[in-house]
Every structure is written in C-alpha cells, then in structure tokens.
Amino acid sequence: MRRLQADHLILKIAQDLGLDGYRVVVERRSLDALYRLAAAQFPGRFHHRRFDSTGGRLMAGDYFAHHRLYELITYTDPCRAFIWEGCHPGEELLLVAHVIAHSDFFKHNFCFREVPPPPVELFSRHNEEIQAYVDEYGYRKVREYIDAELALQNLCHGGMPPEPNLDLLGLLIDHNPRLNAWQKRVLEIIREESLYLRPQKETRILNEGWAVFWQKRILPECGLTEAETIAAVKLHARLTMPLGGRLNPYLVGCRLLEHIAGELGMEKLFSIRAGENDYSLVRKFLTEELLQELDLFVYKEQAAQLIGPREDPAMVKKVLLSHLENGGYPVIRIEDTDFAGEGKLYLKHVYNGLELDHQTAVDTLGHIARIWGRPVLLETVLEGKNCLLQDNISL
Amino acid sequence: MSSRRITGPGFRYSLVHSWQVGQNMELFRRHFRFAKVEGGPGGAAGSAGLWPSGADEEELRWQPEEFSLPEVLPAGIRRKTGRKNSNLRYQGLGKVGTCSQLDKKAMVLHRKRRLRLAGQQQGGYTEHDLRFRLWYEEPKYPERLVLLALLDVSGSMEEDAKQIARLFYWHLLSLTERIFWQVEPVFIIHHTEAVEVSRGRFFTKSSGGGTKFSPVYRLAWEIINARYLQDPSPVALFHLSDGYNIAHDQKESQSWLMKLCQVCRLVCYGEVGGRQQNLKTYGDSFQEWSHPALMHFQIEDQTQVSSALNALLPQILAHMERD
Numbered sequence: 001m002r003r004l005q006a007d008h009l010i011l012k013i014a015q016d017l018g019l020d021g022y023r024v025v026v027e028r029r030s031l032d033a034l035y036r037l038a039a040a041q042f043p044g045r046f047h048h049r050r051f052d053s054t055g056g057r058l059m060a061g062d063y064f065a066h067h068r069l070y071e072l073i074t075y076t077d078p079c080r081a082f083i084w085e086g087c088h089p090g091e092e093l094l095l096v097a098h099v100i101a102h103s104d105f106f107k108h109n110f111c112f113r114e115v116p117p118p119p120v121e122l123f124s125r126h127n128e129e130i131q132a133y134v135d136e137y138g139y140r141k142v143r144e145y146i147d148a149e150l151a152l153q154n155l156c157h158g159g160m161p162p163e164p165n166l167d168l169l170g171l172l173i174d175h176n177p178r179l180n181a182w183q184k185r186v187l188e189i190i191r192e193e194s195l196y197l198r199p200q201k202e203t204r205i206l207n208e209g210w211a212v213f214w215q216k217r218i219l220p221e222c223g224l225t226e227a228e229t230i231a232a233v234k235l236h237a238r239l240t241m242p243l244g245g246r247l248n249p250y251l252v253g254c255r256l257l258e259h260i261a262g263e264l265g266m267e268k269l270f271s272i273r274a275g276e277n278d279y280s281l282v283r284k285f286l287t288e289e290l291l292q293e294l295d296l297f298v299y300k301e302q303a304a305q306l307i308g309p310r311e312d313p314a315m316v317k318k319v320l321l322s323h324l325e326n327g328g329y330p331v332i333r334i335e336d337t338d339f340a341g342e343g344k345l346y347l348k349h350v351y352n353g354l355e356l357d358h359q360t361a362v363d364t365l366g367h368i369a370r371i372w373g374r375p376v377l378l379e380t381v382l383e384g385k386n387c388l389l390q391d392n393i394s395l
Numbered sequence: 396m397s398s399r400r401i402t403g404p405g406f407r408y409s410l411v412h413s414w415q416v417g418q419n420m421e422l423f424r425r426h427f428r429f430a431k432v433e434g435g436p437g438g439a440a441g442s443a444g445l446w447p448s449g450a451d452e453e454e455l456r457w458q459p460e461e462f463s464l465p466e467v468l469p470a471g472i473r474r475k476t477g478r479k480n481s482n483l484r485y486q487g488l489g490k491v492g493t494c495s496q497l498d499k500k501a502m503v504l505h506r507k508r509r510l511r512l513a514g515q516q517q518g519g520y521t522e523h524d525l526r527f528r529l530w531y532e533e534p535k536y537p538e539r540l541v542l543l544a545l546l547d548v549s550g551s552m553e554e555d556a557k558q559i560a561r562l563f564y565w566h567l568l569s570l571t572e573r574i575f576w577q578v579e580p581v582f583i584i585h586h587t588e589a590v591e592v593s594r595g596r597f598f599t600k601s602s603g604g605g606t607k608f609s610p611v612y613r614l615a616w617e618i619i620n621a622r623y624l625q626d627p628s629p630v631a632l633f634h635l636s637d638g639y640n641i642a643h644d645q646k647e648s649q650s651w652l653m654k655l656c657q658v659c660r661l662v663c664y665g666e667v668g669g670r671q672q673n674l675k676t677y678g679d680s681f682q683e684w685s686h687p688a689l690m691h692f693q694i695e696d697q698t699q700v701s702s703a704l705n706a707l708l709p710q711i712l713a714h715m716e717r718d
Contacts, residue, residue: 151405245423354413
C-alpha cells in the first residue's frame with residue numbers, strides 16, 4: 001500500500017514539475033529475470049540463444065565489476081518498467097522517479113515520435129508467430145535464419161524522409177525473389193522490432209541525462225525518511241560516478257543538461273528534450289570547458305595514442321560525434337543491387353574516421369549473402385586504405 | 396546455412412584500429428594497458444604517451460617476470476627452465492595411477508608371484524597386476540604467511556624516504572601474494588611510540604617526532620606472542636627506517652630484535668633514503684652481531700626499489716621453505 005501511494009506521489013510531483021509521459025506500469029522483478037529482460041530488450045520477445053549470452057555477460061558484469069542493473073523501461077504504450085525487487089525503499093523511489101522521467105522523454109522526443117510506441121502485446125504476438133514457423137519448418141532452420149537476421153538488425157531505416165539506400169533489411173524483404181513467405185515474415189518481424197529499439201540507441205546520453213536530471217529534482221519533494229534519503233542519494237551517486245575509463249552516459253547527459261538549465265533556462269531545456277538527439281546535443285552544447293570538466297579523452301589502441309581534452313579538444317569532440325552518429329552503428333549504404341550484371345549486392349561503408357572491425361564485417365557479409373543468395377561486396381577503409389571486402393561463404 | 400557460429404551484433408567499429416572515447420583519464424591510465432606494438436608506446440607516443448615520465452615510469456613497468464619468483468607455469472615449460480614451486484617425493488608403488496607412471500618390471504614380478512601362489516604354471520596379466528609409481532607433489536612453501544610490516548614515520552624520515560618505504564611494501568605485498576595462498580599483513584607505524592594501523596592508514600600516514608626502535612619491536616613481539624605463537628605458518632618481519640635511532644635506545648632495541656629473531660622465521664631490516672656523512676646508523680651495528688634469521692639491506696632512491704626486491708626475494712623465499 002505504501003509503495004502504491006509513493007508511486008502516485010512521485011507521479012504527482014513529476015506532473016507539477018512539468019513532466020507528462022506515457023502511463024508507466026512498475027513491476028518488481030528478481031535480478032535474474034531483470035537480466036533476461038535486458039538481454040531480450042522487450043518482455044515477451046521471442047527467445048534466441050544470443051540473448052542468453054548477452055544476459056550472461058550482464059550478469060558477469062554484476063558479479064565481477066559491480067555494474068548492477070537496477071531498472072529497465074520498455075518503449076511501449078503503456079511503458080513497462082521493471083525494478084529490482086531487492087532495492088532499498090529509498091532506492092526504489094529514486095528509480096520510480098527515473099522511469100517516469102524516461103516515459104516523459106519517450107512521449108516528447110522527436111526520435112520516438114517517428115516510431116509511435118507499440119502495444120505491449122506486440123512482442124508476444126511476434127513470438128507466437130515465430131513459434132508457429134518453428135513448429136512447421138523445424139527449430140534449427142528457423143533459428144539459423146534468425147542468427148543471420150539479428151546480425152543485420154541495425155541495418156534498417158524507418159525515419160522520415162524514407163531513405164531506401166540505408167534500409168538493407170527493407171531491400172532484402174522487398175526485392176529478393178529467393179525468399180519464402182515465412183522467411184520474409186520473420187525478416188519483417190525483426191525489422192519492426194529493431195525500429196522500436198533504434199530511437200533509444202540514438203538518444204542514450206540525452207535520455208539517461210534527462211532521467212537523472214529529474215530524479216534529482218523529484219526526490220527532495222517526496223518527504224523521504226533519513227534512511228531512505230541516504231539510500232537514494234547513494235544510488236544517485238553510483239549512477240553518476242565516472243567509470244573506470246569508459247564514458248558514462250548518465251554523468252555526461254546530466255552534466256550537459258544542468259549546464260543548459262543554468263545558462264539558458266528551463267524552457268530551452270524542454271525544447272531540447274523535444275528536438276535534439278545525442279549527436280545534435282553534443283555538437284551544439286558540449287563546450288571545451290565541459291569537455292575538460294567531464295574529463296573526456298580519446299585513445300587508439302593500435303597506435304598506443306591518447307589525446308586528452310586539454311591537448312586537442314576539437315579532436316575529442318570529433319571522435320565523440322562520430323561515435324554518436326547513427327546510434328553508434330556504422331552507416332552502410334546500398335550502392336548497387338545488380339553489380340557487374342551478376343546479381344551481386346554492392347554495399348558501401350560511409351567512412352567517418354572510424355574503421356570497421358574486419359572479422360565481424362566479413363562474418364556479417366556472410367549473413368547477408370545467405371539471405372541475399374548471391375555474393376555481397378562491401379567497400380570500406382581498413383588501416384587507412386580503401387578496400388573491398390567480400391563475404392566468406394560465396395568465395 | 397552451414398555455419399553454426401554466432402558472430403557479434405553485425406557491423407561494428409573496431410576496438411583496436413579506430414579511435415575510442417573514454418572518460419576519466421586517471422582511472423583509465425591505472426587500469427588499462429595498451430597491447431605491445433612495434434616501436435613501443437613509451438618513445439613513440441611522446442607527451443601523449445600513457446605513462447608519466449621519470450621514476451614512476453620505471454615502477455609502473457615492473458613485470459613479475461623480472462623478479463626471481465618461483466615459476467607458476469605448465470609442467471613442460473617448468474621442466475625446461477628447471478625452476479619449480481614444489482618438490483616431488485617418491486611414495487612407492489600403488490595399484491592406481493597414470494599410464495606414464497606404470498612400472499612394467501613390478502608388473503611382471505607381481506604376475507609371477509600371483510601365479511606361483513595360485514600354483515599355476517601359466518596365465519595372462521590381469522588388472523590386479525598393474526603397478527604404478529606414486530609421486531607426491533609437496534609444495535615448497537607453506538600456504539600462509541604472516542607478514543609484519545614496520546614503518547618508521549618519524550620526522551627524520553624525509554618524504555622521499557617514506558615514499559621508497561611505501562613502494563617497497565606495496566610491491567613486497569603484491570609479490571608475496573603471488574607465492575602464498577594467503578598473506579596476513581600486520582601494519583605497524585612508529586616514531587617514539589608504536590601503533591598498529593590499517594592498510595589504508597599505513598600507506599598514507601605521514602607523521603613526525605623522534606625515532607625509537609624498542610617500542611615498535613616490543614609491540615611486534617607482543618602481537619606475535621598473542622596471535623601467532625600457536626600458528627604453524629611462518630612469520631616474517633620487515634622494518635624500514637632511515638636508521639637514526641636515539642643513541643640511548645641502541646642496547647634495548649638490540650635485545651628486542653634478538654628476541655624477535657627467535658620467534659620469526661625472518662627478520663629483515665632495511666634503511667631507506669640517502670645517508671648523511673659522519674653519522675652512524677642502526678644498520679652499522681649489524682657488523683658486530685648477526686643471527687641466521689636476520690637480514691639487512693639498504694635502498695637509496697626510488698629506482699633501486701626494484702633491484703633491491705629482486706636481490707632480496709630469493710633469500711626471503713629460502714627462509715620460507717618448508718622444513
């Protein structure tokens with residue numbers, strides 16, 4: 001009862017502060033279930049062995065590196081938030097405030113508006129469909145097909161204006177006569193689900209920063225007891241702590257938004273929530289001073305080089321921006337679907353200063369070739385030189 | 396669809412060949428080491444290099460291979476290098492073992508005896524005839540070590556000397572932890588009085604005042620008597636100081652040190668920092684008396700810590716071997 005009241009109270013405070021999101025359904029889950037959910041990204045989504053390995057990795061991170069997952073929110077209507085059941089009551093209130101801010105962000109940000117939230121049961125419906133194919137065509141056949149498709153799930157484009165040149169999954173669905181009906185349907189399912197994930201990838205810093213920014217403001221209004229306050233503040237500090245060398249999106253996002261709120265006022269902040277993503281936020285608002293304060297730097301392992309924020313701030317910002325481009329994934333453009341008149345697929349990696357991982361690139365080309373049925377070529381840059389890769393199965 | 400291999404999540408940026416973004420350079424430097432590349436990171440990278448310059452650089456580059464540590468390697472390689480962490484003892488013959496240790500001669504003799512006792516003239520080998528040589532691998536060093544770390548923090552110890560002492564203890568602890576399953580350190584700091592402190596305080600505390608050795612030896616002796624007298628694990632005592640003990644304390648401290656030599660497997664006294672001319676230090680008195688458990692050494696500056704440890708470790712380990 002106390003919990004229910006507290007959730008309502010937080011919602012009320014959030015609304016008073018100007019937040020207005022989708023309805024949030026908060027559920028308490030065990031850590032085990034939380035990691036399984038985090039790996040599959042959506043509750044009720046079909047099962048795949050890759051999700052198992054991701055979940056295992058997350059759990060190992062918890063066990064060995066103390067990176068505990070406390071909450072998870074899914075972009076659905078209503079939003080479903082999952083909170084670790086072992087939390088201290090104070091921590092729980094903080095997390096409820098956090099997810100309410102997330103849902104507000106979901107409702108207003110332009111990246112999410114392009115893809116309206118799916119109904120909650122969409123994923124279990126997809127799961128049932130895939131199960132039906134498994135029953136009909138055999139588990140192994142379907143699973144191996146999904147193996148290939150999950151490797152391509154980031155190669156789609158659903159925003160406006162539509163760009164067919166970037167939408168490889170769309171091309172494979174529409175212009176591939178070699179596919180069966182069920183294979184096309186599975187491709188469609190994967191494409192649809194990954195389109196819902198896409199905006200979250202593109203707004204990680206802004207989204208997390210927004211949630212941390214508001215949880216900090218909602219919590220003092222709740223009238224917590226001393227013990228609850230201490231637990232909540234501890235968790236807040238843990239979220240925004242600089243990690244051991246990696247960029248912490250909670251910290252960077254929150255600091256950027258604090259800076260904007262201080263300099264330009266709250267109205268500007270709300271307009272940023274609606275109209276920016278990570279790339280544009282960092283490009284417009286990450287000043288040199290902030291770069292130094294956040295102690296961001298860049299390094300290249302192969303050359304054993306490290307450039308700090310004081311030495312070359314422009315370089316640091318440039319690399320950060322190229323990592324935020326396209327949700328952190330390389331941009332792959334379709335150049336020709338009938339290359340050399342032999343039905344080969346010719347792709348081009350739009351080089352932004354960051355090179356592809358050679359091995360995974362070749363493997364992924366193999367996955368594409370399996371679905372496309374003909375050789376696939378990729379033009380890219382490796383170790384500073386232009387080169388053309390071919391998939392490893394049609395050679 | 397023959398390939399059953401699951402590759403990563405599709406196209407992604409190379410972690411090695413492309414620039415990565417990090418946060419918190421200090422932590423990154425501490426936890427992350429670049430893989431070795433041609434030319435080496437130190438010279439080529441210049442000011443942008445990962446390691447700070449000067450003595451620290453030397454300290455950070457230490458690899459345990461530089462020290463004369465016992466090998467913890469697969470058996471084949473261990474045999475080649477001839478160094479080992481355990482002694483093998485022959486335990487006689489047994490009925491169970493590995494094929495490589497099968498004793499064929501014993502097997503033949505056993506069959507003969509079995510047949511003779513049964514009154515038979517001929518018959519094949521049975522599994523009861525198998526005889527294997529048994530070896531027992533006895534660890535060379537005990538599992539647990541009690542390490543008493545005494546540190547002089549008096550005013551006469553300069554900051555540089557304290558830094559040497561801390562570095563010495565830091566590496567000593569990490570190296571002994573590689574050899575023993577469990578190292579139980581006891582940290583004691585002293586000026587004219589001695590006090591037992593936590594690890595964190597031991598490595599950060601900087602105090603002042605005069606220097607007197609007898610109270611700290613007395614405290615160490617009391618601690619050993621109270622906690623480790625019944626304990627079979629060996630006790631090693633290290634004391635680092637600049638050596639300028641109060642003159643009237645020489646005799647008393649020497650008698651305490653004698654007592655400690657009797658309860659400890661090893662007593663190691665080290666003098667750190669540069670010596671002042673014409674002043675006798677405590678270490679000079681060891682020319683007059685000695686004890687098999689007593690060792691002393693000198694470290695003048697930070698760059699010598701590694702070589703001093705390198706020279707000391709074999710001797711320390713020789714003291715720690717099982718009886």
